[in-house]
Amino acid sequence: MKIGVILGTARHGRKSEHMAQLVFEQLKKREGVEAQYFDVKDYLTCITNPPEEPNPKSEEWKKHVLETDGFIVVAPEYNHSYPGELKILLDEAFKEYEKRCAVVVSVSKGGFGGVRLVELMHQLISTLKMVPVPSPVNVSKINDVFDEDGKLLEEAYLPKIEKMLDQLLWYAKILKQGREQG
Ligand SMILES: Cc1cc2nc3c(=O)[nH]c(=O)nc-3n(C[C@H](O)[C@H](O)[C@H](O)COP(=O)(O)O)c2cc1C
Secondary structure (H helix, E strand, O other): OEEEEEEOOOOOOOOHHHHHHHHHHHHHOOOOOEEEEEEHHHHOOOOOOOOOOOOHHHHHHHHHHHHOOEEEEEEEOEOOEOOHHHHHHHOOOOHHHOOOEEEEEEEOOOOOOOHHHHHHHHHHHHHOOOEEOOOOEEEOOHHHHEOOOOOEOOOOHHHHHHHHHHHHHHHHHHHHHHHHHO
16 A cells, blocks of 8 residues: 655745654554655645646656555645645646545644644545545644654654554555455
8 A cells, every 4th residue: 555645835944844754754664555755845836737737747746646545644734724835736636636535634833733724624635536534633832842853752642643544544445445446
């Protein structure tokens, strides 16, 4: 099973990167999983590239989506929503997402853990015809969760990540079987 971690911000000094890396490391420990890391920074085009107007970047993204069974989107909440660069990337494919699944790890420096981002992401994930996995991880006060070097300080996030992975892998497996059966 192939699972992709998407880091959804390209901001200089982004703290979400620490969480995306941690999630990726935990995912790699799961048996039978091929983990892949997608950094939105590697796909920046600054303009919307709809799937029906192909260009090399969007063709590459569509290929990745087809090969991936489920996504973990790690992203900060920006003005109660998702970063623009994440939306531009996700908009580069459409039919390729169908009958796959995605879970959200929302990151915030405040106390609300990016809950508003999760609501909007679930709408977006559904619009892309994926199943939104109902076990998001909300990360509050990100500056207290990791030190400057990205070392985890709040171990309480580990079981939350494991629970999220359990759920995602369950959905990804069932959906993969369903797609294979037609
Ligand atoms: C443009 C912008 C808008 C933001 N809006 C919110 C917000 O709506 N809610 C929130 O909790 N934090 C908000 N933040 C702060 C982020 O929580 C903070 O930057 C945190 O470190 C996670 O984002 P990062 O990965 O960019 O570091 C915002 C930050 C930026 C740059």
